[in-house]
Amino acid sequence: MIQLIGLKHDVKIEIREKLSIIPIRQEKYLEALLNICEEAVILSTCNRTEIYFKSMDEDIIIKIFKALNWDEDLIKCVVNYKGDKAIQHLMEVVCGFDSLLLGEDQILGQVRDAYEITKGLKSNKKELQRLFENAIACGKHFRTKSKISEIPVSSSSMVVKKAIDKGHKNFMILGYGTVGELTSKYILEAKIDMLYIAVRDAQKVNIEDPRVKIIPFNDLTKYYDKVDCVISCTTAPHTVIHLDELPNKKLLLFDLAVPRDIEEIVSENPLYEVYDIDMLGDIHDANYKKRLSSMKDNKYIVDKAIKEFIEWKTIEELAPFIQKIRHIGEDVYKERLTTFKHKKETKDNEELAELLLKSTSNAYVNRAIVVLKEEHLKGRSKQCEDIISRIFQI
Structure with a gap:
């Protein structure tokens, strides 16, 4: 049976970071899951940790927590969807219905990335492979028909808009993965003075723009004085922005990482305005109603994809x-x-x-006649006639 465990919507970031799976550990965790599940896919983003798996074991949730070295007391913080409910959830996730920022445009790529990792490890076989391929196709079709990409929204776009609306012109980005790259794109589309990008490997950044300066991650504290907004989106398993390293000046700081990049004590200092991923939903978004209307109008695409997969799975059982x-x-x-x-x-x-x-024809015709007579004596001849008529095209 296809199942899913995922974080409940009301779980705070303090708990989410304890159940997060950073990219460098994903393959290791998948290998651990394959010891207890037939198939498994891990979907881990800044705002969600979900494990899709196939198993009939009644104690599988406890076994998963043990395999991933998670605190079993936190089982109460996850939901467990089974069968059709798990299928429905993934289809809605990939189209942006389950995102903190409704219709956000990063989730499709994140689901695709999660699926690609499993292909190398062969942790998805027939059912999960088919499910994720169908879900990705559904997400693409949904975005094409709904034109939701013409009303863009992502954590990156939201924080950049807020910073620009506040009049900030000098930025720093920590980390240049998918989120960092998208954030830099939105920043450079605005009228800014300077963007510093702190990375451990400068070769990963290829931007030809005089407003951009690539800086070594270990030197980032030397540049805090030059900026008025810092956006951190690393995949580090620990905090990278510390109170005792920040300058004595006002700073707007966004933490888009899980686990968090900014130590909690920073937000207690009145000089610093700090937003973590849980607070993004409070940022005003003028396009929300447009996205909501478009998504409702095209929900039938999701419903159709769910129905088609369930039908395939039901037939596959035969x-x-x-x-x-x-x-x-x-x-x-x-x-x-x-x-x-x-x-x-x-x-x-x-x-x-x-x-x-x-003789070949009689082997089946005569047997069909015998079965029809047997079913007639049991009062089931009508149903039997219907089936035999369809088989013989009567």
């Missing part, structure tokens, strides 16, 4: 029985083929072929 039918069919024709080969030199071939073909 696969073992269908395989048996095919084997029986092969046995029947092989038996008659063997008879033909043995007798073709001693009998008239046309007469022999007619005899064997009629």
Whole structure:
């Protein structure tokens, strides 16, 4: 059975960071999951940790927490969806219905990335492979039809808009992964003076713009005085912005990372205006109603994708029985083929072929008649007639 465990919506960031999975640990955790699950996919973003898996084990949730070295007392902080509910959830996630920022445009790429990691480890087989491929296709189709990308929203766009609205012109970004790259794009679309990008590997950044300066991550404290807004989005497992390293001046700081990049005590200082990922929903977004309307109008795409996958999965459950039918069919024709080969030199071939073909037909027609009579005596002839009529195209 396909299942999902994911963080409840009301779980605070203090708990989420304890159940987060940073990219460098994702493969290791997947390997641990494959020891207890048939299939597994980890979807971990700044705002969610979800594990999709296939298992019939009633104690699987406890086993997953143990495999990932998570505190079992936090099981109460996760939901466990099974079967159709898990399928529905993923389809809605990939289209942005379950995001903190409704319709945000990063989640499709994040689901695709999660799926790509599993392909290398072969941790997704038939069902999860089909589910994620269908979900990604659904997400693409939904965005094309709804034109939701024409009303863009992401954590990056929201924080940059807030900073620009406040009149800030000098920025610093910590980290240059997917979020950092998108954030820099939004910043450079605005009228700014300078953008400093702090990275550990300068080769990862390729921006030709006189307003951009790439700085070594270890030197970032030397540049705090030059900026009025810092946006941190690293994948570090620990804090990277500390109170005793910040300048004695007003700063706007956004923490888009989970685990958090900014130590909690920073927000207690009146000089610093600090926003973490949980606070982004409070930032005013004028496009919210437009996105909501477009998403509601195109929800049928999600519903259709859910229905199609459930139908595929239901039919797939018949696969073992269908395989048996095919084997029986092969046995029947092989038996008659063997008879033909043995007798073709001693009998008239046309007469022999007619005899064997009629024998093949009778093998099924006569059996259908026997079953129909048996079901008629049990009062089920109507249902049996309907099925046999469809098989024989009567």
